[in-house]
Amino acid sequence: MLDNDTQSRLLQQYPMLRELPAAERDSLLASASVMHIPAGTVVFDENQPCHGFPLLLSGSIRVIKAAPNGRELQLYRVVPGESCILTSGCLLGHTRYQARGVSEEALEMVLLPASSFNILLGKHEAFRNYVFLLFSDRLTDLMQLVSAVAFQKLDQRLAKLIINKSSPIHATHQALADELGSAREIVSRLLKGFAEQGWVKLGREQIEIIDTASLKKFAEL
Amino acid sequence: MLDNDTQSRLLQQYPMLRELPAAERDSLLASASVMHIPAGTVVFDENQPCHGFPLLLSGSIRVIKAAPNGRELQLYRVVPGESCILTSGCLLGHTRYQARGVSEEALEMVLLPASSFNILLGKHEAFRNYVFLLFSDRLTDLMQLVSAVAFQKLDQRLAKLIINKSSPIHATHQALADELGSAREIVSRLLKGFAEQGWVKLGREQIEIIDTASLKKFAEL
């Protein structure tokens, strides 16, 4: 059972839930539980079955593929209001997770049991549309990602990555490499190149973007 | 309007349609049209809007990403009974196609207008589950693909590709390269390597698999 504060924040992040009749919503949420998870936790992993549909209230999850040799690649991020569609896949298709989810910051999330999820999906158009939209967006993201990984050079992908973060960026080169699916040294060298062009200014765990326009031009090339 | 033969084949390929009340089904199908498309046609392309939900009766569609330099990479194939989930994304998210679809063989398909698609989705659980399952499967496929493209070497990907086709394989090296997102010469050389190991026997537009076990072992390595 959720307390009032949690519930109101839930409705704020997931407005489609407001369209349910209050009584029904309450009965569904009665079976939900709140979870608090510290940063850096593996929330789910490949080949695990999954047991509920997470509704994220705060924090974010990196969904990644890990390679045997330790390298990893970020597939997408889940932020509050988005939920992790991978789970829906598991719940619906009765398959298992195909990736690993790691909390970036501390998470606060409401876990909806599979049964409630299915009821919502069947009965409530707003919720269904929401889930479809998520699916659709992820599919789009992944197609773009495949294309980028297959055809784009790393320097362009890196440029694109950093202009989509708010400057100054606080991250290690290793973290950026993990997001791109590459190695730390490569990122270091490429960033050095960007710095030599005067596009960024580098510091320890920090990248300050100086010339967004040039970076963007370079990324789109 | 569909003729009787077409309709019965449709129900055979898409059994979930049988669960609809016949009257309702007929009214939905009344608005559908049959299309015949020759092999090698671009069925849809990136950035096109889309106008209906295709139900494939025969033939198959390669869904690909094309790079500016002419190289391409196959995201997945659509076969009868599967429909192209990319379209649902378009219809639901009101976005545009993110990839290109090319008919491999001549296609016969029923095109369901967006309105009928939405009605089906809203009213009929079997159809909805079907669409969800498709989404989920594609998502899974794409995640595997991203991972393969990012972390696996081409020789292993090629090995996996050919053991999943029925021997003898009738395809040009270029076609295989397009499926992998690589170049023709590379595929030729790798295949030669496989042949030298005694794993395959090569001929013009033909690859005969001799030693599936070794190939599999090599692919899984």
Added chain:
DNA sequence: GACCCTCTGTGATTTTCATCACAGACATCA
């Protein structure tokens, strides 16, 4: 300050793949 740990810079080397440039093989058809 001495110590330690993480993060970064950088050269050297290697692997993988792409690209270019042809030559030869095979198939079809006039």
Added chain:
DNA sequence: TGATGTCTGTGATGAAAATCACAGAGGGTC
């Protein structure tokens, strides 16, 4: 039987990225 077009084989070359191996640099702690 040429003639033509597609498919395949292959060497040479180059670019991108991975890998290895350290050397410092920066920041924290005792």
